[in-house]
Amino acid sequence: MKLPTTPKGWAIHLSKLVTHYHAVHGLDRFPIKVAPLAMEYSRQVFPDAPITLVEGIELSSNFEGMLMPSPHGDGEWGIVYNKAIKSAGRINFTLAHELGHYLLHRHMSPAGIQCSNRAMLDWRSPLGAIETEANTFASFLLMPLDDFRGQIRGQDISLGLMRHLSDRYEVSITAAILKWLSITEKRAMIVIGKDGFIDWAWSSDPLIKSGVFYRARQQIVPLPERSLAAQPGFWSDAGAVVAHPAGVWLGDEEVREMTLYAHRNDITISLLIYPNDVPDKRWGEELDEPREWDTYDQFIAVGQL
Ligand SMILES: [Zn+2]
Numbered sequence: 248m249k250l251p252t253t254p255k256g257w258a259i260h261l262s263k264l265v266t267h268y269h270a271v272h273g274l275d276r277f278p279i280k281v282a283p284l285a286m287e288y289s290r291q292v293f294p295d296a297p298i299t300l301v302e303g304i305e306l307s308s309n310f311e312g313m314l315m316p317s318p319h320g321d322g323e324w325g326i327v328y329n330k331a332i333k334s335a336g337r338i339n340f341t342l343a344h345e346l347g348h349y350l351l352h353r354h355m356s357p358a359g360i361q362c363s364n365r366a367m368l369d370w371r372s373p374l375g376a377i378e379t380e381a382n383t384f385a386s387f388l389l390m391p392l393d394d395f396r397g398q399i400r401g402q403d404i405s406l407g408l409m410r411h412l413s414d415r416y417e418v419s420i421t422a423a424i425l426k427w428l429s430i431t432e433k434r435a436m437i438v439i440g441k442d443g444f445i446d447w448a449w450s451s452d453p454l455i456k457s458g459v460f461y462r463a464r465q466q467i468v469p470l471p472e473r474s475l476a477a478q479p480g481f482w483s484d485a486g487a488v489v490a491h492p493a494g495v496w497l498g499d500e501e502v503r504e505m506t507l508y509a510h511r512n513d514i515t516i517s518l519l520i521y522p523n524d525v526p527d528k529r530w531g532e533e534l535d536e537p538r539e540w541d542t543y544d545q546f547i548a549v550g551q552l
Contacts, residue, residue: 258387278417281342303330312341314348315359336419347384406486434521440476459498475506482508
């Protein structure tokens with residue numbers, strides 16, 4: 248049988264196998280558990296290079312996981328995650344990401360691949376960037392589009408919905424939000440706040456096209472003073488929602504902000520929803536002087552790149 252060659256191709260191929268397996272054994276379709284899938288599939292399809300180790304090991308705090316060859320030179324592989332991570336969703340996504348490296352990149356990286364926390368957030372990069380490919384694979388394996396679209400159809404976008412998606416697919420709430428942002432027609436953005444500053448942010452394509460995104464840069468950007476994210480009094484695990492007038496968040500438009508506090512990582516996760524209609528003046532500006540929108544230019548991490 249001819250095997251896939253692209254991240255999406257691999258994800259769809261494995262997703263079909265798992266769906267079939269779950270159906271035959273009367274299991275729920277989701278979540279997809281990566282560990283047994285990685286070991287069983289690699290053993291059957293790549294018997295000379297099976298994944299024989301899937302576990303948490305001690306890694307420095309900057310690292311989320313890695314794909315590593317067996318030290319015995321026997322051709323076996325391991326996919327591991329940082330055992331300091333306690334979130335089942337983050338672990339599952341990391342393992343899927345490493346499985347993506349195994350399927351797509353092990354031949355070009357015989358010494359293995361170490362993946363930073365930032366690498367897990369790199370969802371939009373030039374073609375061929377291996378971290379983006381691994382994330383694309385993980386995203387489509389764990390959250391297949393047909394099912395994902397079915398889950399959000401007719402639903403109001405809320406933190407509750409994102410939490411439902413994160414539970415259903417066993418991924419972090421951040422991964423569920425990034426997935427939604429990567430397919431939505433809405434103008435929306437995720438902003439991760441830490442210690443009063445924007446740690447990183449990510450806009451949907453329609454929001455980028457209307458010129459609202461943070462650029463990668465060296466300087467540090469504080470959270471807007473009047474945002475929920477900047478006011479610990481409003482923080483909770485369940486999240487809070489507010490409709491801001493123009494002038495609070497980037498873009499000088501009304502923004503609906505939903506913010507939850509992730510105490511484990513001491514960060515705020517904010518989902519910003521902008522109006523569907525772009526303000527007239529911005530289109531005016533664009534007509535006068537067309538700007539080049541570079542989708543790769545939006546920042547993943549302010550002050551980190
Ligand atoms: Zn990676």
